[in-house]
Amino acid sequence: MSETPLDVVSISGVVKRFGDFTAIHDASLTVRRGEVHAIVGENGAGKSTLMNILYGLLPRDAGTIELFGRPVTFSGPAEAIAAGVGMVHQHFKLAPSFTVADNIILGSEPLAGYGRIDRARAERDTAAISRRFGLDLDPRAVVGALPVGLRQRVEILKTLYREAQILILDEPTAVLTPQETRELFATMRTLAESGHSIVFITHKLREVLAVSNRISVMRQGRIVATLDNEGVTAQEIAGLMVGRSVLLRVKKAKAEARDEVLLKVDGLEARGERGEAAVDGLSFAVRSGEIVGLAGVQGNGQDELVECIAGLRRPVAGSVEICGTKAVADPRRNRAAGLAYVPADRGGVGLSLASGIWENLTVGHIEEFGRGPFLAIKAARARAAELIRRFDVRGATLDKPAGSLSGGNQQKVQIARELTRDARLVIAEQPSQGVDIGAIESIHRTLVEMRDAGRAVFVVSADLDEIFSLSDRILVIYRGRIVADLVASETDPETVGRYMGGLEEAPPAAAASVSEAADHVH
Ligand SMILES: Nc1ncnc2c1ncn2[C@@H]1O[C@H](COP(=O)(O)OP(=O)(O)OP(=O)(O)O)[C@@H](O)[C@H]1O
Ligand SMILES: [Mg+2]
Structure with a gap:
């Protein structure tokens, strides 16, 4: 293998607008063969959007993307997959009632539809690929019964089965236990050593320092820095992300628990x-x-x-x-x-993703605005606007659906609503x-x-x-x-x-x- 680093992905001047909101401004990024490349940035900085563009899920409004030195424009993930790009989203897209083998083979079976899968072959192929990458999995296990860490492993194997050379992991550790995270990191390093390239999005700077070769920082739709992971500290990365210094741990006085x-x-x-x-x-x-x-x-x-x-x-x-x-x-x-309650499942229990942000901020607070319907709506909207400011919900307007916010900003909406309840x-x-x-x-x-x-x-x-x-x-x-x-x-x-x-x-x-x-x- 050649010693010189080879750029397998080269993103240049990419722009993405949603209506009149520009989510990505002139973003440029390269990914080398055999590297783990971390992307960090504040909520709403554009990390998922940029990677969704690379994966063909979203069209871009300007800029170029080269893959292995050739310009590409994907009209959907199927084309990206065929070109060697795989992506694992934070919310897995597996069929829970199917087995591991079915999920890995699903959609790639060349002749038959999945109803006529050659099961023995699917299980053989699955066992072979999990051996090849050292990712232990029982091909016959039903996916819905597996712990999260193993379900994620199925997603990763699924992309490797499709011969992904470039693997995008969007906040893969958010749902993992410390033990599962260590296993995932070992997998990432093995894959990188075998020549794969991994794009790794996370908010945990300790993880960034532990596993990546290079680190790119996104701010307001731009890649503002790409650093080698050598001699960099979490504080420095945090400063680049946020544009100010950040307390990595909040100072607090000793608790004074009362008897009540x-x-x-x-x-x-x-x-x-x-x-x-x-x-x-x-x-x-x-x-x-x-x-x-x-x-x-x-x-x-x-x-x-x-x-x-x-x-x-x-x-x-x-x-x-x-x-x-x-x-x-x-x-x-x-x-x-x-009781105020912030559930883990913000998309299911916590928020109504199709409803407006102001409505999501108002549920459970209705009693405070009981002064006739018009006054109440006006007051509720004013309060919602105040919460958006106070909790720094980026990219929010009162009437946008909550589902159009970035993941972290959705979380801020439910935090704002619950922590301001009496x-x-x-x-x-x-x-x-x-x-x-x-x-x-x-x-x-x-x-x-x-x-x-x-x-x-x-x-x-x-x-x-x-x-x-x-x-x-x-x-x-x-x-x-x-x-x-x-x-x-x-x-x-x-x-x-x-x-x-x-x-x-x-x-x-x-x-x-x-x-x-x-x-x-x-
Ligand atoms: N479908 C959409 N319609 C409108 N705006 C959108 C849409 N998708 C994303 N955005 C906006 O684009 C911006 C970038 O969002 P993106 O999800 O890429 O952020 P992110 O960096 O992944 O943030 P997080 O760390 O919170 O996941 C946000 O302001 C978001 O509200
Ligand atoms: Mg995101």
Whole structure:
């Protein structure tokens, strides 16, 4: 192989407009053979849009794209795939009821439609390709039953089966556990060493430094810098992204938890989608003036637990109290009792993507505007405009559908709505998922301010950075039980990670303090 780096992708002067809004201004970028090239930038900077253009999902309004030295214009992803470009979106596009082999072969079977797939051959091919790239997968496993990390592996193998040379991963680690992230990085390095090129979009600067060869920074639709990953620090990248220096961890005073219990969970049991005991006798309390983080690997009962608190799921035993009122299986009543809730699933539960941004910001606040329909709409719109400014929702106008916002800006909309509710208990699931570091700083600061104002904050996250940056107390959930109750300042990510993996038994003291907490509350 030649020693000189070869540009396999060369994007030059690309422009993209949505109506009269210009999302990409004159963006230029090269990707070399065999490199991992990270793209970072604030929410709405244009990262996904630029990559969607390369992948043929969106047409461009100006500029050129060369692939392996030849100019290309794709009219759809099928053409990009045929030319050697693969993309894995944050929201996977797999068929959940099909097997791994079916999903990997689906759409590439040359003669028959997928109804007449040669199953034995599909399984043989899948096994061969997973061996070739060292990505272990059972070809017969049903995709819907796999953990997220393995589903992502199916997506990656699917592009490799189609002989992708250039692989675009849009925020692939947002949904992964630390262990899955390490495995993904090993895969990325192996692929790069075998001559593939990887474009890696992420908001986590530690990951950028850990895995990439070069780093491009996008700001307001332009690539403003491309750096070699040598001697660069997270602070420097953050500064280039945001145009100011950023606190990578919010400073906060010591918590002053008061005695008033605002969330009390007592002997809670709940079943999951398949009837399994997902929440298996849980008791804990969150008090006014503290932030309690719930750490756990996805799928250990945290979804079901939060659904029971929010009123989206009926428990089979035990009880939940919100600000002294018994919770019921009715989200509206639990909100009325004093609950604000930021769900992880912003597209499904949290937002109505087809509705206007102002409407999304107003739901749940209607009571504040009850002064006759016209006044109410006017007041609600004025307040929505104020929230857009305050929470720095980029690219927003009042009437744009929420779905046209970039991923991180959608998250800011649901954060803005929920954190401005007059609620004493705040439950936030992955509150900073997909948001850029500047916005994480402001979301974290808001949560700490709420704590200091005497609210109770319960943060559920698989991201240990987030858990440690926010929590005063850390609970670890494993197989539907609380296996540790730790003071954040007296523990470390390693220890919490071991509890998350079920590698550490709860010491008797921790177990006692959990049940004690439950006994304590009136
Ligand atoms: N279909 C669309 N219609 C209108 N505007 C759009 C559309 N898609 C994207 N935009 C706008 O283009 C800009 C760039 O969005 P893009 O999704 O590329 O950002 P991003 O850098 O990927 O951000 P994030 O980190 O939040 O994912 C945003 O202001 C967004 O609102
Ligand atoms: Mg994006």
